[in-house]
Amino acid sequence: xxxSTLAVRSVTKRFKSHVAVDQVSxxxxxxxxxxxxxxxxxxxxxxxxxxxxxxxRDGGEISVLGSSPGSRVSRQGAAYLPESVAFSxxxxxxxxxxxxxxxxxxxxxxxLQLLERVGLADAARRRVNTYSKGMxxxxxxAQALIGKPQLVLLDEPTTGLDPISRQNVYELIGxxxxxxxxxxxxxxxxxELEARTDRVLILSxxxxxxxxxxxxxxxxxxxxxxxxxxxxPGAVREVAExxxxxxxxxxxxxxxxxxxxxxRTLSAISALGNLVEDVDVHAPSLDDVYRHFSDxxxxxx
Amino acid sequence: MFSRILTIAQQEVRIxxxxxxxxxxxxxxxxxxLALALLGSAPAGTLGIDRLTITVASLASLSVYLVPLIALLxxxxxxxGEIERGTLLMTxxxxxxxxxxxxxxxxxxxxxxxxxxxxxxxxTALVLVASGTGSLSGLTDFTRLIATSVLLGICFLALxxxxxALTRQSGTAAALAIAAWxxxxxxxxxxxxxxxxxxxxxxxxxxxxxxxxxxxPADAFRLFNLAALGxxxxxxxxxxxxxxxxxxxxxxxxxxxxxxxxxxxxSATLIRRITP
Numbered sequence: 094x095x096x097s098t099l100a101v102r103s104v105t106k107r108f109k110s111h112v113a114v115d116q117v118s119x120x121x122x123x124x125x126x127x128x129x130x131x132x133x134x135x136x137x138x139x140x141x142x143x144x145x146x147x148x149x150r151d152g153g154e155i156s157v158l159g160s161s162p163g164s165r166v167s168r169q170g171a172a173y174l175p176e177s178v179a180f181s182x183x184x185x186x187x188x189x190x191x192x193x194x195x196x197x198x199x200x201x202x203x204x205l206q207l208l209e210r211v212g213l214a215d216a217a218r219r220r221v222n223t224y225s226k227g228m229x230x231x232x233x234x235a236q237a238l239i240g241k242p243q244l245v246l247l248d249e250p251t252t253g254l255d256p257i258s259r260q261n262v263y264e265l266i267g268x269x270x271x272x273x274x275x276x277x278x279x280x281x282x283x284x285e286l287e288a289r290t291d292r293v294l295i296l297s298x299x300x301x302x303x304x305x306x307x308x309x310x311x312x313x314x315x316x317x318x319x320x321x322x323x324x325x326p327g328a329v330r331e332v333a334e335x336x337x338x339x340x341x342x343x344x345x346x347x348x349x350x351x352x353x354x355x356x357r358t359l360s361a362i363s364a365l366g367n368l369v370e371d372v373d374v375h376a377p378s379l380d381d382v383y384r385h386f387s388d389x390x391x392x393x394x
Numbered sequence: 395m396f397s398r399i400l401t402i403a404q405q406e407v408r409i410x411x412x413x414x415x416x417x418x419x420x421x422x423x424x425x426x427x428l429a430l431a432l433l434g435s436a437p438a439g440t441l442g443i444d445r446l447t448i449t450v451a452s453l454a455s456l457s458v459y460l461v462p463l464i465a466l467l468x469x470x471x472x473x474x475g476e477i478e479r480g481t482l483l484m485t486x487x488x489x490x491x492x493x494x495x496x497x498x499x500x501x502x503x504x505x506x507x508x509x510x511x512x513x514x515x516x517x518t519a520l521v522l523v524a525s526g527t528g529s530l531s532g533l534t535d536f537t538r539l540i541a542t543s544v545l546l547g548i549c550f551l552a553l554x555x556x557x558x559a560l561t562r563q564s565g566t567a568a569a570l571a572i573a574a575w576x577x578x579x580x581x582x583x584x585x586x587x588x589x590x591x592x593x594x595x596x597x598x599x600x601x602x603x604x605x606x607x608x609x610x611p612a613d614a615f616r617l618f619n620l621a622a623l624g625x626x627x628x629x630x631x632x633x634x635x636x637x638x639x640x641x642x643x644x645x646x647x648x649x650x651x652x653x654x655x656x657x658x659x660x661s662a663t664l665i666r667r668i669t670p
Binding site for chain 2: 147168169179183196198233
C-alpha cells in the first residue's frame with residue numbers, strides 16, 4: 094500500500110462563532126492532481142494554512158508526508174504558492190529563485206534551471222516589476238518546484254491569468270504530477286479544469302460536499318445531457334413530435350436526456366433522416382456539476 | 395542555520411541597495427554631518443581642541459535624531475509588509491525558523507545602516523582630515539560614534555520589528571513607527587527637561603532622572619558618547635549630566651545592549667505567534 098502524501102481527517106476550524114472548515118476528511122495519493130473547488134470564503138485558504146501548520150485546527154488530524162503540519166519533514170517535502178503573491182519588484186527572477194533555493198537548502202544551479210522550464214529563461218536577469226502577471230505566476234510556480242517537492246499546494250494559481258498563461262500553468266502542473274508529486278490546487282475557475290485533474294474535491298460552506306473523479310461525480314449528479322437538434326425549415330414540429338416533448342425554438346428542438354438514454358436518443362434522431370440537419374451535444378460541464386453539488390449542500394443547510 | 399540567516403540578510407541588503415535606501419540614508423547622513431562639521435566650526439575655531447572631536451559631539455546629537463528614524467523606516471515593513479504581499483506565507487513554508495528569519499532581517503538592516511553611517515560620517519571625517527583640521531585621536535572618537543550609532547540603530551530596528559509584528563497593515567505600522575520616534579526621541583527628552591526645570595533639587599532630579607536617561611536608548615546613546623568625549627565643557631547640556639551621575643557612563647552602553655536584546659527577544663516572541 095502506498096502511503097498517502099496528505100491525510101486530512103475530520104478537520105475543523107472555527108473563527109470565533111464562524112466555522113471556516115467543518116469536519117473535512119480526504120487523503121491524497123502520490124502522483125495525483127487534485128482540484129479543490131469552492132466559492133470565495135468556502136474555506137480553501139484556511140485549509141491550506143492548516144496543512145502548512147500556520148493555523149491551529151480546532152479538531153481532527155492532519156498528516157503531511159507522515160509528519161505533523163509545520164514540522165521540518167513536512168516543510169521540506171511540501172511546497173506552497175500562495176494566492177496572488179507579490180515578489181519584491183526590485184529583484185530579478187533569478188535572484189528570487191536563488192533566494193528560495195537557499196532557504197530550502199537545495200542546489201542553486203539546478204533550481205535556476207526551473208526558470209527555463211517555466212519559460213522565463215530570457216527574463217531571468219530582469220527585475221520582477223517588469224514582468225507580466227502570467228510571468229510572475231510562472232515564477233511563483235518555479236519557486237514551488239524547487240527541490241522536487243512531494244506535495245505541491247497551489248492556491249488559485251490561475252486567478253487573473255489570460256487563457257494562454259492559464260494553459261501554460263496547467264501544462265506545468267501536469268508535468269509536476271507526472272514526476273510523482275501530488276498537486277493540490279484550489280480554484281473557482283471550474284470549466285478549465287476538466288481534463289486536467291484526476292480528482293475533484295468540492296468545498297461548500299466549510300463542508301466537503303464531493304470527493305471523486307470527475308466522471309463519477311458527473312454520474313452521481315445525474316445531470317442530463319442537453320441535445321439541440323437543428324431541423325430542416327418547417328420540420329420543427331414534426332421532429333419534436335417524433336422525439337417526444339422537447340422545447341421548440343425557431344429551427345431547433347432542445348431536449349434533455351440522461352446518460353443511459355443518450356445512445357438511444359441519438360439513434361432516434363438519426364432515424365429521422367434528412368429532417369435533421371445537425372445535432373449539438375452538451376455534456377454537463379464541470380461548472381454544472383459544481384453548481385449541482387454546492388446547491389445541494391446549500392439546500393440541506 | 396547560518397546559511398539561511400545570511401540568505402535573508404543578503405536579500406535585505408540587496409533590496410536596500412536596489413530601491414536606493416542605502417543611497418538615500420547615506421546622503422542624508424553625509425549632508426547633515428558635513429553641514430554640522432563645516433558650518434558649525436566657527437564658534438570652536440579658537441578653542442584649540444581637535445575639530446574632529448567637536449564635530450563628533452555635534453554628530454552624536456545628530457545621530458540621536460536621524461539613526462532611530464532611518465532604523466524605524468527600514469524595519470516597520472519587515473513583517474507586516476511581507477504579510478500583505480504574501481511572501482511571508484511562502485518564506486515560512488520553507489524549512490526556516492521564524493527566529494532565523496528575524497535575525498536575518500536584523501543583520502541585513504543593521505548592515506544597510508552601517509554602510510550608510512560609515513559612508514556618510516566617513517565622508518565628513520575624510521573632509522576634516524584632508525583639510526588638516528583632524529587628528530588621529532579624533533578618528534577614534536569617530537569610530538566610537540559610528541559603532542554606537544549602529545548599536546542605537548539596532549535598538550530601533552528591533553523596536554520596528556515589534557511594531558511590525560503587532561499589526562497586519564504596513565500603513566498602521568508606519569504610523570506606529572513615527573509615533574515611537576516622536577515619543578522616544580523628541581517628547582521623552584522634553585518631558586525629562588520639563589520635570590528637571592520644575593524641580594531642579596528634588597528627588598526626581600537626583601534619584602529618577604539618571605535612570606530615566608538610561609532607560610531610553612536615544613538618551614543613553616547621547617550620554618555615553620558625550621561622556622566618552624569628556625566634552626561636557628564643550629557642549630554643555632546633557633553632557634554636563636555625566637559628571638553628576640550616580641553610576642559610570644559605561645552603564646549607558648550596557649543599557650543600549652540590554653534594550654536591543656530585549657526588543658529583539660520581544661519581536662522574536664511576537665513573530666512566532668503570528669499567522670502569516
